[in-house]
Amino acid sequence: MSKCAGTKQRCYTAIARPDPKFQEIADAGWVPSTPRQRAATGVCIGAGIGCTADTAEAGALIAAGKLRRVSPFFVPRILVNMAAGAVGIRHGLQGPNHAPSTACATGVHAMGDAFRVLQRGEADVMVGCRCWRALDAQWWWWWWC
Secondary structure, eight states: OOOOSSSSSGGOOOOGGGOOTTTTTHHTTOOOOOOOHHTTTTEEEEEOOOOHHHHHHHHHHTTTTOOSOOOOTHHHHHOOTTHHHHHHHTTOSSSEEOOOOOOHHHHHHHOOOOOOOOHSOSSEEEEEEEEEEETTTEEEEEEEO
């Protein structure tokens, strides 16, 4: 299914791949270096919808009777929490990991949920934002809060 088949990125949808413009964590100057700091730093990244291109491609394969051609990475690729998980893994953040999915309100919910995690004392630092995947596989819009 993936155009990057044969690479380790094949199991990730573009929502979870590194974005070279994503510098917010580096700009914040927060680099958790101790196990305590990593455990107290969480991620809350919401997405309105998973990868619709992958879903459409899998649907077409199934409709054509080619069920066995659907990638074993299909389910992980369409999960909304892939972005939050990938950021947590990439930056070694081991605190709470949350991924709201509420369409156009996702960004507000992600920031509010991140705030409530801090308010309850479940984490000392939270990375909070949203990402949106357009219906066309060629176009991406990212809003970083």
